[in-house]
Amino acid sequence: MVSYKVPVIAGDGIGPEVIAEGKKVIQAAQEVYNFDVEWIDMPFSADHYVRTGETISESSLKELSKYRAIFLGSIGDDKKVKPGVLEKGILLTMRFYYDQYVNLRPVKLMEGVETPLKGKTAADIDFYVVRENTEDFYVGIGGRCKKGASKQELEVIRQMYSVKFGLDVETDSDEIAYQLGVVSKEGAKRIIEYSFDLANSRPKKHLSSVDKANVLTDIYGFWREVFTETAAKYPAVKTDFNYVDAVTMWFVKNPEFFDVVVSPNMFGDIITDLGAMIQGGLGLAPGGNINPKGTSMFEPMGGSAPKYKGLNKVNPIATIWAGAMLLEHLGEKQAAAGIVDAIEQNLKEKKVRTYDLGGSAGTSDVGTDIARIVKQQGRK
Numbered sequence: 001m002v003s004y005k006v007p008v009i010a011g012d013g014i015g016p017e018v019i020a021e022g023k024k025v026i027q028a029a030q031e032v033y034n035f036d037v038e039w040i041d042m043p044f045s046a047d048h049y050v051r052t053g054e055t056i057s058e059s060s061l062k063e064l065s066k067y068r069a070i071f072l073g074s075i076g077d078d079k080k081v082k083p084g085v086l087e088k089g090i091l092l093t094m095r096f097y098y099d100q101y102v103n104l105r106p107v108k109l110m111e112g113v114e115t116p117l118k119g120k121t122a123a124d125i126d127f128y129v130v131r132e133n134t135e136d137f138y139v140g141i142g143g144r145c146k147k148g149a150s151k152q153e154l155e156v157i158r159q160m161y162s163v164k165f166g167l168d169v170e171t172d173s174d175e176i177a178y179q180l181g182v183v184s185k186e187g188a189k190r191i192i193e194y195s196f197d198l199a200n201s202r203p204k205k206h207l208s209s210v211d212k213a214n215v216l217t218d219i220y221g222f223w224r225e226v227f228t229e230t231a232a233k234y235p236a237v238k239t240d241f242n243y244v245d246a247v248t249m250w251f252v253k254n255p256e257f258f259d260v261v262v263s264p265n266m267f268g269d270i271i272t273d274l275g276a277m278i279q280g281g282l283g284l285a286p287g288g289n290i291n292p293k294g295t296s297m298f299e300p301m302g303g304s305a306p307k308y309k310g311l312n313k314v315n316p317i318a319t320i321w322a323g324a325m326l327l328e329h330l331g332e333k334q335a336a337a338g339i340v341d342a343i344e345q346n347l348k349e350k351k352v353r354t355y356d357l358g359g360s361a362g363t364s365d366v367g368t369d370i371a372r373i374v375k376q377q378g379r380k
């Protein structure tokens with residue numbers, strides 16, 4: 001029997017509750033698909049930070065790099081720690097440290113779930129967003145200049161303004177903040193190749209690129225060049241370019257147009273919240289932070305929602321689905337498919353569901369129901 005060791009970071013807010021259901025369903029899958037998972041619980045969270053001052057240390061990062069996949073609940077609690085500290089200190093640190101350059105986010109409307117898009121059905125909403133996860137405006141290059149900034153800092157800003165906009169700004173009388181976006185050739189190439197491979201493996205073989213090359217001409221003009229170069233190697237895949245503003249419109253108007261969508265980091269962040277809504281809500285949206293050759297990390301897309309903590313109220317399906325993605329990544333394809341089928345069955349039955357889907361069941365009831373279906377279907 002194959003055995004896996006998987007670190008778990010349950011995190012903050014509803015994280016521990018939804019992770020418990022994710023583990024419960026994987027436990028059920030172990031019983032029918034014959035593999036074993038040993039969970040290694042990790043403490044990183046707001047409480048841990050308040051207690052120890054540690055977000056996640058270099059030695060913990062190193063320790064976790066021995067594993068192929070991490071199961072993550074949710075990080076952040078604004079009441080305990082200032083926003084940004086844990087998001088950057090834990091979540092983004094891990095994405096960057098493990099070079100998880102793929103953020104894979106399925107946008108799939110399951111049967112039995114209502115979409116806010118009038119007239120659209122499960123047949124219309126079934127695509128992937130592949131979000132670049134290590135570059136763009138997330139690289140953390142930026143700064144602020146206040147009155148009293150050093151001469152050197154002010155000179156950099158003055159030059160930037162004068163070169164870019166022909167403006168001669170009185171920088172020592174203003175406050176300025178700036179943040180830079182970066183697209184590298186290798187960075188763009190690897191995510192675009194990953195997306196072409198994914199599109200090529202699907203029946204529609206259609207890849208849509210997202211950018212804002214009409215305004216941010218340097219970074220996204222470059223992105224388009226790399227996309228075009230890569231496309232030449234995949235003659236079977238149909239392609240198109242989309243500006244990010246337009247893509248939000250098409251997600252709503254014609255979601256059936258999309259098959260695989262590749263996007264730079266920040267636009268990918270934004271359009272996947274929209275994607276989550278058209279598939280029925282954040283409670284149903286999983287994501288994988290993937291380094292195909294390293295340590296990957298699977299998580300529900302939604303936040304930690306501290307106000308729901310401990311109420312046994314929120315929908316655990318995004319986390320259970322993320323657990324299926326984790327198993328698929330580890331090579332347990334049948335078990336992964338079994339879990340996704342069981343989620344679909346639970347949603348079709350419309351009996352055991354949480355408040356966001358109009359039901360009154362608790363978080364743990366939904367996990368228990370999906371675990372039951374996994375066992376039932378697996379034994380058929």
Ligand code: IPM
Nearest residue numbers: 076087088091092269272301
């Ligand atoms: C996400 C989140 C994160 C992001 C935040 C919490 C840093 O919004 O996973 O989409 O911006 O990537």
Ligand code: MN
Nearest residue numbers: 269270272273
């Ligand atoms: Mn987001």
